[in-house]
Amino acid sequence: MAVYTDVPEDLLAEFVAGYDIGEVLAFKGIAEGVENSNYFLHAGGGYYILTLYEKRVDPGDLPFFLGLMDHLSAKGISCPTPVHARNGEALGELAGRPAAIHTFLDGMWIRKPRVDHCAALGTALAEMHLAGRDFALRRENALTVEHWPALFAQSSDRADGVMKGLSGIIERELDELGRRWPSGLPDGVIHADLFPDNVFFLRERLSGLIDFYFACNDLFAYDVAICLNAWCFETDLSFNVTKARALLNGYTTIRAFTSEEYAALPLLARGAALRFLLTRLYDWLTVPEDALVTPKDPIEYLKKLRFHQTVTSARDYGLD
Amino acid sequence: MAVYTDVPEDLLAEFVAGYDIGEVLAFKGIAEGVENSNYFLHAGGGYYILTLYEKRVDPGDLPFFLGLMDHLSAKGISCPTPVHARNGEALGELAGRPAAIHTFLDGMWIRKPRVDHCAALGTALAEMHLAGRDFALRRENALTVEHWPALFAQSSDRADGVMKGLSGIIERELDELGRRWPSGLPDGVIHADLFPDNVFFLRERLSGLIDFYFACNDLFAYDVAICLNAWCFETDLSFNVTKARALLNGYTTIRAFTSEEYAALPLLARGAALRFLLTRLYDWLTVPEDALVTPKDPIEYLKKLRFHQTVTSARDYGLD
Numbered sequence: 030m031a032v033y034t035d036v037p038e039d040l041l042a043e044f045v046a047g048y049d050i051g052e053v054l055a056f057k058g059i060a061e062g063v064e065n066s067n068y069f070l071h072a073g074g075g076y077y078i079l080t081l082y083e084k085r086v087d088p089g090d091l092p093f094f095l096g097l098m099d100h101l102s103a104k105g106i107s108c109p110t111p112v113h114a115r116n117g118e119a120l121g122e123l124a125g126r127p128a129a130i131h132t133f134l135d136g137m138w139i140r141k142p143r144v145d146h147c148a149a150l151g152t153a154l155a156e157m158h159l160a161g162r163d164f165a166l167r168r169e170n171a172l173t174v175e176h177w178p179a180l181f182a183q184s185s186d187r188a189d190g191v192m193k194g195l196s197g198i199i200e201r202e203l204d205e206l207g208r209r210w211p212s213g214l215p216d217g218v219i220h221a222d223l224f225p226d227n228v229f230f231l232r233e234r235l236s237g238l239i240d241f242y243f244a245c246n247d248l249f250a251y252d253v254a255i256c257l258n259a260w261c262f263e264t265d266l267s268f269n270v271t272k273a274r275a276l277l278n279g280y281t282t283i284r285a286f287t288s289e290e291y292a293a294l295p296l297l298a299r300g301a302a303l304r305f306l307l308t309r310l311y312d313w314l315t316v317p318e319d320a321l322v323t324p325k326d327p328i329e330y331l332k333k334l335r336f337h338q339t340v341t342s343a344r345d346y347g348l349d
Numbered sequence: 350m351a352v353y354t355d356v357p358e359d360l361l362a363e364f365v366a367g368y369d370i371g372e373v374l375a376f377k378g379i380a381e382g383v384e385n386s387n388y389f390l391h392a393g394g395g396y397y398i399l400t401l402y403e404k405r406v407d408p409g410d411l412p413f414f415l416g417l418m419d420h421l422s423a424k425g426i427s428c429p430t431p432v433h434a435r436n437g438e439a440l441g442e443l444a445g446r447p448a449a450i451h452t453f454l455d456g457m458w459i460r461k462p463r464v465d466h467c468a469a470l471g472t473a474l475a476e477m478h479l480a481g482r483d484f485a486l487r488r489e490n491a492l493t494v495e496h497w498p499a500l501f502a503q504s505s506d507r508a509d510g511v512m513k514g515l516s517g518i519i520e521r522e523l524d525e526l527g528r529r530w531p532s533g534l535p536d537g538v539i540h541a542d543l544f545p546d547n548v549f550f551l552r553e554r555l556s557g558l559i560d561f562y563f564a565c566n567d568l569f570a571y572d573v574a575i576c577l578n579a580w581c582f583e584t585d586l587s588f589n590v591t592k593a594r595a596l597l598n599g600y601t602t603i604r605a606f607t608s609e610e611y612a613a614l615p616l617l618a619r620g621a622a623l624r625f626l627l628t629r630l631y632d633w634l635t636v637p638e639d640a641l642v643t644p645k646d647p648i649e650y651l652k653k654l655r656f657h658q659t660v661t662s663a664r665d666y667g668l669d
Contacts, residue, residue, distance in 0.1 A: 058380035
């Protein structure tokens with residue numbers, strides 16, 4: 030959570046003048062989003078979020094991300110909708126960075142999700158998967174099974190310094206997942222980062238999904254597996270099977286799992302745990318001393334991985 | 350600029366339920382304010398700022414600050430107005446901290462103030478001084494001439510490490526200002542920190558003053574002297590006498606200076622420069638390695654101090 034770029038008021042006024050949203054009335058950096066700078070923007074036409082894309086986002090991916098939000102919004106999925114400038118473009122440039130204005134989405138993320146939140150999440154995820162099926166653009170998942178060995182190579186020599194034996198555990202897991210990773214499962218556009226802070230609720234109802242900057246084409250069930258990791262463990266890292274059942278039932282009510290997806294779920298959940306273990310391990314080892322953002326503990330995801338290693342069938346996640 | 354405290358949504362809902370502003374619709378930490386945590390709050394009743402007062406603010410001062418904003422608002426000064434809870438109180442507690450909700454003030458602060466902005470600032474400052482005259486509470490200035498020696502004592506042994514000879518310069522200035530500091534000038538409630546980031550403009554008009562957390566009872570002309578330091582130097586630290594004239598003319602149109610205030614202005618401007626030199630020096634030397642906030646360069650205020658030392662009369666500030 031950080032704002033990286035200060036935007037002078039004259040540049041801002043000039044940028045906003047390219048849109049049909051009236052003049053700027055207020056503008057404040059908000060502490061939301063790690064990869065980008067986000068600002069609350071009050072203009073004559075209403076309330077918006079202005080995002081400046083910082084270095085960690087590849088500008089070449091922005092048409093995919095913004096196009097996806099446009100597409101999903103048009104299909105009735107509640108998410109930030111890019112506002113198009115008078116020249117028709119959703120993507121502009123401000124203060125030397127790619128920039129976009131989105132509609133402001135009411136709602137708050139839930140710090141301690143309950144069973145009903147998990148059910149609503151499952152439903153929304155399946156609806157997003159269905160709504161994305163006819164989206165024209167593609168983006169490969171840059172953080173899936175074939176990229177994990179190279180990602181781990183950047184941390185492997187220091188992994189045992191974080192926890193003794195960690196390097197060997199990860200190598201064995203990379204090996205097994207590499208051999209057993211499923212193919213041929215239903216796929217399409219996935220969110221790939223649908224943690225609780227990316228899901229807004231309002232009056233106990235899910236009000237929208239945000240932060241599509243990891244979205245890509247991959248297995249639908251892998252997206253579900255990411256959510257099992259992100260939503261269904263308690264703070265003591267025990268697995269709450271009631272939450273998992275609610276999430277999976279919420280999902281499969283909208284889009285039924287194939288028998289292959291059922292069978293693959295435990296392995297996909299291991300993969301999802303490993304993916305976040307690897308990126309957190311990398312961030313943990315490379316974060317600069319003066320960083321604004323405290324890196325998240327990678328060992329949390331080792332513990333989740335170990336749980337999934339004990340799972341023998343999707344029944345252990347509460348599915349019948 | 351930082352948000353220090355994460356507020357869980359259930360505690361927030363409970364807190365907001367004590368006010369007549371409807372239910373919470375959105376809540377985001379904003380990157381504004383160094384001393385406190387500030388949040389953008391959208392509730393059924395409109396848009397607000399929620400402030401959590403962190404350690405650097407003395408809770409005993411909060412009735413003064415909140416009461417002052419109430420008083421000034423009632424007198425027609427545009428500033429954040431505290432929203433009173435149903436129990437009548439403007440000050441509550443949230444997440445273990447004193448907390449208050451204020452009206453949301455449109456406008457943006459000007460990164461590079463021009464002459465017309467300085468004129469508007471002068472007018473608004475004088476209006477604030479007049480409006481505060483019948484405010485019932487008092488708060489002594491904890492950062493004025495008699496406190497500077499003790500403040501400097503916390504940095505004096507390391508001052509020469511920041512700049513060779515700095516310690517001697519400050520000691521001579523403390524001595525001279527201590528001997529010559531004026532008394533008996535018109536006084537009342539001053540803002541004491543009216544830097545450009547605390548003054549909002551909208552459509553080229555001043556739309557409001559914010560951040561009253563240094564406000565106190567002191568000499569009116571000292572508040573003007575702070576503004577001369579904060580608004581009338583260019584980025585190369587040259588003094589722009591046209592801006593100073595505009596500021597002073599804007600001010601004296603609303604509240605005329607006495608002849609004693611005219612005479613004291615150069616000395617008060619030296620005092621104001623020294624006050625910010627001392628606090629910045631302290632912050633510079635004591636900021637922790639992992640601080641979220643980069644300390645501001647104290648030497649900027651040494652250079653401003655040196656300019657004021659060359660000033661022989663208020664005429665050098667553009668006053669006739």
